[in-house]
Structures are given as structure tokens and as C-alpha cells.
Amino acid sequence: MSGHVAVLGAGSWGTAFAKILADAGRDVTIWARRESVAEAIRSTRRNPDYLPELRLPERVTATGDAAKAISGAELVVLSVPSQTLRGNLAEWAVHLAPDATLVSLMKGIELGTTRRMSEVIVEAARVTPDRVVVVSGPNLAPEIAAEQPAATVVAGTDSRRTALVQSSIRTSYLRPYTNDDVIGCELGGAVKNVIALAYGIATAMGFGDNTRAMLMTRGLAETARLGVALGADPITFAGLAGMGDLVASCSSPLARNRTFGEHLGRGATLEQAQRATRQTAEGVKSALAVRDLARAHGVEMPITEQVERICHEGMNPRLAVDALMSRTAKPESYE
Structure with missing residues (x-):
């Protein structure tokens, strides 16, 4: 597959998701809010704050510079706290490739607006809804990081993009299903x-x-x-x-x-x-x-x-x- 993947957020699920992508054959750059975490991932292949026992694949690197992570990424995976998403995207949107697919790992509703996360992405990044794909399901990060068998749902309105995300995260331990009910x-x-x-x-x-x-x-x-x-x-x-x-x-x-x-x-x-x-x-x-x-x-x-x-x-x-x-x-x- 062409184009690297950016994972914005170095929490438990973002870190585990980076491993999934790498195991499925993608090159991944994790953005960590603190450069010290990014440096630890680069030098030790471990996230010292989340899932520290997990050794990340060689295809994974990290940076504290969001623009560097996003630049040229075919898939931009969003894994930040739901209430910070709008503010973060306001800064990040300018760096998105014109046809990048935005993948939401977040499970929340925005306070004040009652917007779902895909709606926040559309508004804050100024993209059309078809460019947003949602990943949801029973996704306990430690179990997936340990490669215990699991399944998830990839939901979106553009079947080409949902199929792309599905193929990008299908591994021997994670079985993704597509759905159009975002x-x-x-x-x-x-x-x-x-x-x-x-x-x-x-x-x-x-x-x-x-x-x-x-x-x-x-x-x-x-x-x-x-x-x-x-x-x-x-x-x-x-x-x-x-x-x-x-x-x-x-x-x-x-x-x-x-x-x-x-x-x-x-x-x-x-x-x-x-x-x-x-x-x-x-x-x-x-x-x-x-x-x-x-x-x-x-x-x-x-x-x-x-x-x-x-x-x-x-x-x-x-x-x-x-x-x-x-x-x-x-x-x-x-x-």
C-alpha cells in the first residue's frame, strides 16, 4: 500500500492501533503530545506511559511535531480525548493531504454542541463527510496489543475508504467488518x-x-x-x-x-x-x-x-x- 499513516495520539488505543497498522503492512508515525514520549518510542520502541510492555514494530516511529506526522499521510488516525478534538483539528487541518482519509478512534459526544466525533471532524477540518471513517467495537487496547483474537467495525459512507481502512488493519488477531451506519x-x-x-x-x-x-x-x-x-x-x-x-x-x-x-x-x-x-x-x-x-x-x-x-x-x-x-x-x- 502506498502512503504512510499518521496516528495522532499516543494513549493506549492509539499505541495499540499503531501496532495493528504496522502488523498489517503500513508505515506509521505516531504523534505524541510530549517529545520525550516520542523520543522513547523511537529509541526503545516502547511507549513509557501506555502499554509499556508492548514492543512496537520497526515500521512504527514517533514525533512530537504534528505537522511532520500528518504531512503526506494517506490515513490520519485521530486518537485524542473527544473534548479536545475540535481545538486540535483547528491546528492540524492545514497539514492534511487533499484526499486523506480521517479515521476516528474516539468514543464520545462533544459537550455544548452534542456533535458526534465524525461531525466534529467534518466541521473542524472542513472536509466532506465521506472522507471520515469511524472505528468502533470492543477494542480493549491491552488485549489487542497482546494479539488476542478480536473484531471491530469500520464505518463510513464511502465504501472505497472503508475498504481501505479495513485492509489497513486486518491482521491475524484483528478481524475488521465494514458498516455504513456511522x-x-x-x-x-x-x-x-x-x-x-x-x-x-x-x-x-x-x-x-x-x-x-x-x-x-x-x-x-x-x-x-x-x-x-x-x-x-x-x-x-x-x-x-x-x-x-x-x-x-x-x-x-x-x-x-x-x-x-x-x-x-x-x-x-x-x-x-x-x-x-x-x-x-x-x-x-x-x-x-x-x-x-x-x-x-x-x-x-x-x-x-x-x-x-x-x-x-x-x-x-x-x-x-x-x-x-x-x-x-x-x-x-x-x-
């Missing part, structure tokens, strides 16, 4: 972070499998309701980007949103949980944005509402449970 794939990835917070809270409170199964299934129902209201295909939520991602994020102790939720369930404040986890839990901010998006479209999302209250209004988790369980009885309807 809305569904992005919402599945964003809302599951919020539900994983709820799952972690419930786990830390000592609740068992019935409670946790309820949170996953009713959380998926919330996600699907919002997705359908926004024009998504409801079938998407039964697949990797819906149920698959939700199960992984809720059930795995590797999932940062679940872990963050456990701290909250043990009585930690938002600030204490942030200090303890030392990683971005996208669901914390997405809870606000998803709630606003749901209200704007008249969609009921009771679990999301309670997570938002716990995270941002200081509500006691036990009172949140009482609020959920005392809601008016109704049919289990997915219409």
Missing part, C-alpha cells in the same frame, strides 16, 4: 461509556449479576432509542459496535469507564476517582452531552440521567438506584 456505530461507542460507569458503580456497591445484566440490557435499549431517533439502523446495536462494545466495557476490569465507576460506587468524588484512575473516562463528560442530546430529541434515557447526577451533581449512588427502581412500570418495548 451514526449507530458512533452512538454505540459513546453511550456504552456512560453505561459502563453505571455498571462499575453497581459492581462496587455489591450488586450481583441480575443488576448488572439489567444495566447492560436496559442501557442498550437506551442507546438504541436514541440511535433510532437520530436515524441509525437499530440492527447496528445488536452487533460489535453496540452490544459487543457494551459487554466488553462493562465486564472487563481493563475498561477505564467501569473502573472509574467503581471508585464512584465506593463513595469517591469525581476528583478522587480521576486521581485514582489517571486516565480519561470519556463517559464522565459524555454523560452530560448524551443527556442533552436525548432531551433535544425527546428520548428517555433514565440510566444516563442518573449517571449524570452522580458524576456532576454529587448525587448519592443509592439514591440514584432508588430513582431508577421507582420509575413508573411500563412494557418492555423497543419501538
